[in-house]
Amino acid sequence: xxxxxxxxxxxxxxxxxxxxxxxxxxxxxxxxxxxxxxxxxxxxxxxxxxxxxxxxxxxxxxxxxxxxxxxxxxxxxxxxxxxxxxxxxxxxxxxxxxxxxxxxxxxxxxxxxxxxxxxxxxxxxxxxxxxxxxxxxxxxxxxxxxxxxxxxxxxxxxxxxxx
Amino acid sequence: xxxxxxxxxxxxxxxxxxxxxxxxxxxxxxxxxxxxxxxxxxxxxxxxxxxxxxxxxxxxxxxxxxxxxxxxxxxxxxxxxxxxxxxxxxxxxxxxxxxxxxxxxxxxxxxxxxxxxxxxxxxxxxxxxxxxxxxxxxxxxxxxxxxxxxxxxxxxxxxxxxx
Amino acid sequence: xxxxxxxxxxxxxxxxxxxxxxxxxxxxxxxxxxxxxxxxxxxxxxxxxxxxxxxxxxxxxxxxxxxxxxxxxxxxxxxxxxxxxxxxxxxxxxxxxxxxxxxxxxxxxxxxxxxxxxxxxxxxxxxxxxxxxxxxxxxxxxxxxxxxxxxxxxxxxxxxxxx
Amino acid sequence: xxxxxxxxxxxxxxxxxxxxxxxxxxxxxxxxxxxxxxxxxxxxxxxxxxxxxxxxxxxxxxxxxxxxxxxxxxxxxxxxxxxxxxxxxxxxxxxxxxxxxxxxxxxxxxxxxxxxxxxxxxxxxxxxxxxxxxxxxxxxxxxxxxxxxxxxxxxxxxxxxxx
Numbered sequence: 001x002x003x004x005x006x007x008x009x010x011x012x013x014x015x016x017x018x019x020x021x022x023x024x025x026x027x028x029x030x031x032x033x034x035x036x037x038x039x040x041x042x043x044x045x046x047x048x049x050x051x052x053x054x055x056x057x058x059x060x061x062x063x064x065x066x067x068x069x070x071x072x073x074x075x076x077x078x079x080x081x082x083x084x085x086x087x088x089x090x091x092x093x094x095x096x097x098x099x100x101x102x103x104x105x106x107x108x109x110x111x112x113x114x115x116x117x118x119x120x121x122x123x124x125x126x127x128x129x130x131x132x133x134x135x136x137x138x139x140x141x142x143x144x145x146x147x148x149x150x151x152x153x154x155x156x157x158x159x160x161x162x163x
Numbered sequence: 164x165x166x167x168x169x170x171x172x173x174x175x176x177x178x179x180x181x182x183x184x185x186x187x188x189x190x191x192x193x194x195x196x197x198x199x200x201x202x203x204x205x206x207x208x209x210x211x212x213x214x215x216x217x218x219x220x221x222x223x224x225x226x227x228x229x230x231x232x233x234x235x236x237x238x239x240x241x242x243x244x245x246x247x248x249x250x251x252x253x254x255x256x257x258x259x260x261x262x263x264x265x266x267x268x269x270x271x272x273x274x275x276x277x278x279x280x281x282x283x284x285x286x287x288x289x290x291x292x293x294x295x296x297x298x299x300x301x302x303x304x305x306x307x308x309x310x311x312x313x314x315x316x317x318x319x320x321x322x323x324x325x326x
Numbered sequence: 327x328x329x330x331x332x333x334x335x336x337x338x339x340x341x342x343x344x345x346x347x348x349x350x351x352x353x354x355x356x357x358x359x360x361x362x363x364x365x366x367x368x369x370x371x372x373x374x375x376x377x378x379x380x381x382x383x384x385x386x387x388x389x390x391x392x393x394x395x396x397x398x399x400x401x402x403x404x405x406x407x408x409x410x411x412x413x414x415x416x417x418x419x420x421x422x423x424x425x426x427x428x429x430x431x432x433x434x435x436x437x438x439x440x441x442x443x444x445x446x447x448x449x450x451x452x453x454x455x456x457x458x459x460x461x462x463x464x465x466x467x468x469x470x471x472x473x474x475x476x477x478x479x480x481x482x483x484x485x486x487x488x489x
Numbered sequence: 490x491x492x493x494x495x496x497x498x499x500x501x502x503x504x505x506x507x508x509x510x511x512x513x514x515x516x517x518x519x520x521x522x523x524x525x526x527x528x529x530x531x532x533x534x535x536x537x538x539x540x541x542x543x544x545x546x547x548x549x550x551x552x553x554x555x556x557x558x559x560x561x562x563x564x565x566x567x568x569x570x571x572x573x574x575x576x577x578x579x580x581x582x583x584x585x586x587x588x589x590x591x592x593x594x595x596x597x598x599x600x601x602x603x604x605x606x607x608x609x610x611x612x613x614x615x616x617x618x619x620x621x622x623x624x625x626x627x628x629x630x631x632x633x634x635x636x637x638x639x640x641x642x643x644x645x646x647x648x649x650x651x652x
Binding site: 025026028 | 510511513514515517520522523
């Protein structure tokens with residue numbers, strides 16, 4: 001499934017959020033960097049709901065790679081829904097597919113990927129995805145990342161020093 | 164040149180910036196989303212210096228795609244340098260390679276890409292990169308993006324509706 | 327009514343909002359500066375709902391003064407309600423009393439004031455509060471600001487150059 | 490000294506900072522909430538320089554009250570200087586006078602106050618200002634807060650529950 005075809009139906013889990021006045025930049029649209037605040041908040045709020053406090057999971061989920069494609073602008077004060085799906089569950093990494101929709105809307109403003117790598121809090125070396133997290137992500141709808149995304153994910157784990 | 168080998172020497176233009184207390188998240192490191200504020204600010208500050216007010220260039224530079232790989236954590240209050248280089252100058256798009264370095268440091272905390280597509284302010288259809296911008300980016304060091312990034316750039320122009 | 331006694335009952339209008347992962351600072355609580363994003367967003371979202379696009383009201387509402395007292399910490403991912411009340415409607419200024427509550431909660435995390443001064447978009451000189459805005463704020467519950475706040479408001483109008 | 494008369498000469502310590510593209514709101518000026526990020530960052534960067542890691546001072550500095558008056562607008566990409574002075578050193582609180590100047594400029598864009606109350610990390614009850622902090626603030630220039638600010642400071646300590 002290509003990015004252009006990702007619609008609401010590809011997602012079963014959503015995080016609803018409110019926009020803020022200063023999310024809009026000088027052009028009157030949500031600034032490109034702000035979508036990453038949405039991604040971060042959606043994944044962590046959902047993980048907290050499913051797994052409890054994400055800072056107490058044994059392993060620490062550090063963000064190894066993110067990207068975003070901007071398709072249609074959004075603007076304060078519209079409310080938004082962030083769709084969360086699974087691209088790939090690795091031994092120590094989880095790659096999420098995210099998409100930011102108008103509230104109840106069909107086609108996304110942006111689509112993006114968000115890769116968590118779990119590390120040991122002391123050594124900062126990659127370690128296994130916590131069982132609670134693995135169980136939670138197993139309930140997400142799965143989107144085929146294609147060969148490119150698999151390469152990205154492997155490379156993210158490899159290159160991670162500390163984040 | 165792979166991402167892991169991108170060091171300070173690949174860049175000839177830098178934007179120095181200060182970190183902020185709340186750039187750090189609960190883990191005491193600069194949050195992943197904040198690096199995109201750095202990218203945005205570096206590109207726009209540099210363009211402003213070279214081309215004047217970026218909101219008065221005729222065409223409007225909208226952000227079509229961004230990504231970031233997180234290699235080594237940074238933290239407030241350390242100052243940072245954002246290196247700016249050119250990946251690809253297209254007819255209507257400019258793809259920048261960015262890297263965030265410790266102030267005067269050799270190896271980046273993160274590396275990323277940032278794609279501007281220029282659109283007509285009224286029709287929002289892609290239009291030619293403004294001559295001032297094309298002249299400015301021609302002075303940047305050039306980094307070979309590889310075939311993947313070229314595909315990304317073409318696709319970004321194609322999929323852009325409005326941002 | 328002193329600040330310590332301001333509870334949910336003093337407000338009849340609320341703006342519900344979601345917190346974000348990076349609203350929390352290193353101490354795991356919503357950062358002091360972030361409450362001002364909540365204030366700004368609450369007032370502007372409410373004004374937009376009541377008066378339409380706030381950038382097309384003829385006069386421009388510029389923020390002349392804000393303050394905040396932090397009473398009890400909040401933290402992502404809890405949702406919040408911002409209560410909006412009127413302290414004072416002047417000829418060219420509106421002073422709002424704001425309070426950020428836990429969602430459906432009785433006692434505020436913080437309380438604050440937010441003063442809009444309306445200026446002519448061209449001359450930037452104070453001008454009359456737009457009739458639509460005056461009509462909207464007349465529907466808010468009124469909180470006695472005390473003599474100090476009246477002085478603050480008068481002084482804010484006086485000292486405003488351009489914002 | 491009234492706020493309108495606070496100029497660069499009242500300050501002996503400055504924190505230089507860079508603005509960011511999205512500091513500007515839809516009106517093309519630095520958003521009111523963003524100045525509090527500047528305040529926070531200036532105080533904490535200066536304290537870190539003078540006292541070391543502010544999260545390891547024994548007592549925890551929590552923000553009890555802030556305010557800001559907006560006098561003249563600023564805008565990205567201009568660099569700014571935050572002036573830091575002392576209003577009042579109490580047993581458990583430090584009240585700072587802050588002012589945000591154009592880089593090397595004489596008259597401030599905004600002026601504000603920032604009150605830290607030091608609390609015991611475990612009990613969250615107010616405790617003595619750490620000796621290192623007291624010694625550092627003793628080197629700042631002192632601005633007479635007037636009777637109003639003293640009342641504010643006392644009240645902030647009194648009303649603080651936890652922040």
